[in-house]
Amino acid sequence: xxxxxxxxxxxxxxxxxxxxxxxxxxxxxxxxxxxxxxxxxxxxxxxxxxxxxxxxxxxxxxxxxxxxxxxxxxxxxxxxxxxxxxxxxxxxxxxxxxxxxxxxxxxxxxxxxxxxxxxxxxxxxxxxxxxxxxxxxxxxxxxx
Amino acid sequence: xxxxxxxxxxxxxxxxxxxxxxxxxxxxxxxxxxxxxxxxxxxxxxxxxxxxxxxxxxxxxxxxxxxxxxxxxxxxxxxxxxxxxxxxxxxxxxxxxxxxxxxxxxxxxxxxxxxxxxxxxxxxxxxxxxxxxxxxxxxxxxxxxxxxxxxxxxxxxxxxxxxxxxxxxxxxxxxxxxxxxxxxxxxxxxxxxxxxxxxxxxxxxxxxxxxxxxxxxxxxxxxxxxxxxxxxxxxxxxxxxxxxxxxxxxxxxxxxxxxxxxxxxxxxxxxxxxxxxxxxxxxxxxxxxxxxxxxxxxxxxxxxxxxxxxxxxxxxxxxxxxxxxxxxxxxxxxxxxxxxxxxxxxxxxxxx
Numbered sequence: 388x389x390x391x392x393x394x395x396x397x398x399x400x401x402x403x404x405x406x407x408x409x410x411x412x413x414x415x416x417x418x419x420x421x422x423x424x425x426x427x428x429x430x431x432x433x434x435x436x437x438x439x440x441x442x443x444x445x446x447x448x449x450x451x452x453x454x455x456x457x458x459x460x461x462x463x464x465x466x467x468x469x470x471x472x473x474x475x476x477x478x479x480x481x482x483x484x485x486x487x488x489x490x491x492x493x494x495x496x497x498x499x500x501x502x503x504x505x506x507x508x509x510x511x512x513x514x515x516x517x518x519x520x521x522x523x524x525x526x527x528x529x530x531x
Numbered sequence: 532x533x534x535x536x537x538x539x540x541x542x543x544x545x546x547x548x549x550x551x552x553x554x555x556x557x558x559x560x561x562x563x564x565x566x567x568x569x570x571x572x573x574x575x576x577x578x579x580x581x582x583x584x585x586x587x588x589x590x591x592x593x594x595x596x597x598x599x600x601x602x603x604x605x606x607x608x609x610x611x612x613x614x615x616x617x618x619x620x621x622x623x624x625x626x627x628x629x630x631x632x633x634x635x636x637x638x639x640x641x642x643x644x645x646x647x648x649x650x651x652x653x654x655x656x657x658x659x660x661x662x663x664x665x666x667x668x669x670x671x672x673x674x675x676x677x678x679x680x681x682x683x684x685x686x687x688x689x690x691x692x693x694x695x696x697x698x699x700x701x702x703x704x705x706x707x708x709x710x711x712x713x714x715x716x717x718x719x720x721x722x723x724x725x726x727x728x729x730x731x732x733x734x735x736x737x738x739x740x741x742x743x744x745x746x747x748x749x750x751x752x753x754x755x756x757x758x759x760x761x762x763x764x765x766x767x768x769x770x771x772x773x774x775x776x777x778x779x780x781x782x783x784x785x786x787x788x789x790x791x792x793x794x795x796x797x798x799x800x801x802x803x804x805x806x807x808x809x810x811x812x813x814x815x816x817x818x819x820x821x822x823x824x825x826x827x828x829x830x831x832x833x834x835x836x837x838x839x840x841x842x843x844x845x846x847x848x849x850x851x852x853x854x855x856x857x858x859x860x861x862x863x864x865x866x867x868x869x870x871x872x873x874x875x876x877x878x879x880x881x882x883x
Contacts, residue, residue, distance in 0.1 A: 403630040463580065484547045484579055484867070500589040500630055501581040502617075512617055514585060514626055519547075522865050 392511045402515035405440040405498065407476065416440075416476045442498035443521070444473035451487045459504030471496055471518055484519035495521040536660045536709050537702025538695055538843070539667060540599025540852065543814045544590035545691040545801055545862035548577040550874045552686050558871040559681055566686055571774025571795075575689035575802030577869060578675045580877050582690065584613040585623045587807075588673040589630045591694040594856040595669065596631055599696045603632040606696065607665025608656055609639045612648025612672045612806045613692075614723065614730070616641050627671065638665075645721060646770055647833025648672060649693070649806045654711050654839060656697035661709050667698040672806035679729040680880060687773055689802030691862075693810035703817065703849040704827070707757055707842045714749040714838050721834030732834075741836050742772065746780050749838035750830045757842055761785040765825040768812040770832035771798035793820045800863045811859055818858040823847040 400406040401419040409416045410424035411434040417424070418440060424431035449469035455461045467482040467490070482490065483501060496518040505512040551574045556563030567573055578587070588611050596603050611623040624639035642648040649672020656668030673692025678684035720741035723730035733741075746769055754760065761767075767790045769777035774795055781791040794812030797804075804811055809831040816827060827843040875881045 399629055403626075404632055483581060500586045500593075501579075502583060502586060503581070512583075512585075514589075514630070517581075522547075 395511070395513045402503075402513075403500070405442065405473075405516055406437055407440050408435045409438050410434060411436050418476060418478045440476055440478070441474040444471045444496055444518070446470075446482075446490060446492050446494045446496060447472050447477055448492060449482065449490065457504075459506070469496075469518070481517040482519060483517055490520055497521050535702070535705040535707075536657050536697060536699055537705035537846070538817075539601065539698040539700060539702050540595045540597075540696040541693060541814055541817060542591045542594025542596070542598055542856055543691070543693045543811055543859045543862060544587050544594065544673075545576050545804075545811070545859070546578045546582050546587070547865055547867050548579060548869050548874075548877060549574045549801075549866045550577050550869060550871065554871050555686050559685075569775065570686060571778070571799060572687050572802050573799055574868075575687060576691050576804070577874050577877055578690040580879070583617045583675055584611070584615050584673045584692070585617055585626050587675065587690060587692040588613070588623060588627050588671040588694065591671055591673060591692045592627050592631045592669060595694040595696050598852055598856045599667075600852065600855070601667060601696065601698075604636070606631075606633045606667045606669050607637050608659055608668035609633060609637055610642050610652030610655060610668075610670045612642040612644065612650070612652045612670065613674050614643055614645055614648070614805055615675045615677060616643070619725075633669075644837060645833035645835050646674075646772070646803075646805045646808055647831040647837060647839055649810050650829075650831035650839040650841070651833075653695055653697060653841070654713070656695075657706060657709060657711060660697050660699060666700070667696050669694055669696050671695075672808075672810045674805035674807055675878075676803065676805045677723075677729050680875070682729070684730070684732065687798075687803040689804050691801060691804035691811055692807035693814045695810065701848050702846055703852055704821070704843040704845045707826075707844055710753070710756060710842065712749055712753045712756065712840045714745050714752065714840075716745070716836060718745075718834075718836035720836055737772075737834070738776075741834060742770070742776050742832055743780055743783070745836050745838035746770065746830050746832050747783055749840040750780075750784055750828060753828065753830075753840035753842050759826075759842070761787075761790070763826060764790060764828045766793060766816045766820065766827045767791045768794040768809055768816060768827060768829040770809045770830070770838075771795065771812060772803045772808070772832075774798050797859060797863070815859040817845075817849065818853070818860065821845045821849060823849060
C-alpha cells in the first residue's frame with residue numbers, strides 16, 4: 388500500500404465536515420484545525436474552538452495541473468486546484484464538475500463530498516470535501 | 532396522529548452529468564428513437580469519476596438533515612441501501628454518518644436488495660422509531676448503477692439517491708397506521724455474483740413474474756389493509772426501471788395517469804437510479820406537488836425479488852419545511868451533457 392490509512396483517518400473531521408479551529412483570543416481561524424494558535428502560542432491553550440466553515444464561497448485563484456505531482460492523481464489531469472474564500476477563510480481545494488475553461492476568479496462555489504484518491508484497486512478510498520461551481524440552471528425539466 | 536411515525540425530512544442528490552439515450556444507441560448501432568419510445572427514457576444521469584454511492588448518499592443525507600432542521604447527533608440509525616457499495620467489506624453508512632456529523636452514537640449497516648434496499652432501510656427505521664429505541668433513523672437509497680457496455684441495461688442504469696429521516700417529531704408525512712407491507716419471493720430476474728463487475732438479467736423474465744407480480748401484490752395488499760381504493764390516493768410512486776413498467780402497473784392497479792405522472796418525470800430525465808429510484812420519485816412528489824391532507828402510495832421493487840409498500844398522509848408541516856434544500860428538479864435541471872466516450876471514462880471503463 389502506498390499511503391497510510393491512519394494518516395488520512397486523523398484528518399477526517401476537517402476533510403469530511405470542514406471543521407476548523409478558531410483562536411478565541413485573536414479570532415484567527417485555521418483550516419485544517421490546529422491545537423495551538425501560532426500567533427498567540429501558549430496563550431491560546433484552552434482557547435481553540437472547533438467551528439465549521441461555510442459550504443459556499445468564491446474562487447480567489449486557481450491553477451490547472453497538467454502533470455500530477457501526487458500518486459493517485461496521474462489519470463485525472465488536467466485538474467484544477469484552487470484557493471476558495473469561505474466567509475473570510477481561504478482554503479486550498481480541488482474543483483470538480485467543471486472544465487478549466489469554464490471557471491473564473493470570483494465564481495461562486497459549493498462544497499461537495501467526493502472521492503479524493505484511492506490506493507489502487509485494493510487499498511483504502513479517501514473521501515473529502517472539495518468544491519464545484521454553482522450553476523444557475525437555465526432549462527426547465529424536459530417536457531417530453 | 533401523535534404516536535404516528537413519519538418522514539421528518541428528506542434530501543436528494545443527482546450527479547451533474549447526462550448521457551442521451553440516442554448517444555448510447557449510436558455507440559451500439561441501435562435505433563435510438565425506437566429505444567426512447569419503447570422505454571420512455573430520454574437521458575440518464577452519469578456520475579463524475581470521483582462520485583460513488585458513498586458520496587451520493589452523503590449529499591442526499593446532508594440535504595435531508597437541513598430539510599428536517601434537526602441535530603444530526605439525534606439520528607440513532609443510518610442505513611445505506613445500494614447495489615454499488617464502493618467496498619465489499621467496510622460499510623458505506625459509517626462514512627455518511629461521519630460526514631453529516633451523526634457519529635459516534637448511531638447504529639449503521641449497508642443493505643442490499645437490488646433496487647429496493649433503501650425502502651427496506653425505511654422499514655427498519657419505522658420499527659426502531661415506533662419501538663422508541665431511537666429518536667430518528669435515516670435510510671438512504673443510492674446507486675451508481677453498473678451496466679455492461681452494449682447491454683440493454685446501459686440505456687437506463689444511472690446514478691443518484693435520496694435520504695429519508697424517519698421519526699415522530701414534526702413529520703411532513705406519516706406512515707398510515709405505522710404500516711408497511713412487503714411481498715417477497717425467490718425470483719432470479721436480475722443478479723450480480725461476487726467479483727462480477729456487471730449484473731446479469733433474465734431478459735423478458737423481468738416483466739410479469741418479477742416487477743408486475745411483486746409491485747401489484749404489495750400495492751393491492753396495502754390498499755386492502757387500509758380499506759382504500761386507487762381514487763383515494765392523490766399520488767402513486769412506483770419503482771421506475773423505465774417509464775413503461777410503472778405506467779403499465781399503475782393502469783393494472785386502476786390508477787390514472789395524473790396520479791403517477793409527477794414521479795415519472797424522474798425516470799424520463801435521469802433514468803433508473805436503482806436504489807434511489809422510487810425514493811427520488813417520492814421526493815419529487817413531496818418537493819412540489821403534495822399538499823397537506825394528500826395521500827401517497829409508494830411501492831418499491833427490488834429484483835430477486837420483492838416490493839415494499841407504504842401509504843403516506845401528508846401533514847401541514849410540509850409547508851413549513853418545503854424549500855429548505857435543493858429539490859429533485861434543481862438537480863435534474865443542473866446538467867452537463869457528455870458523449871459516450873467521456874461516459875466510459877467517468878464510469879471507469881476507460882482509464883488513462
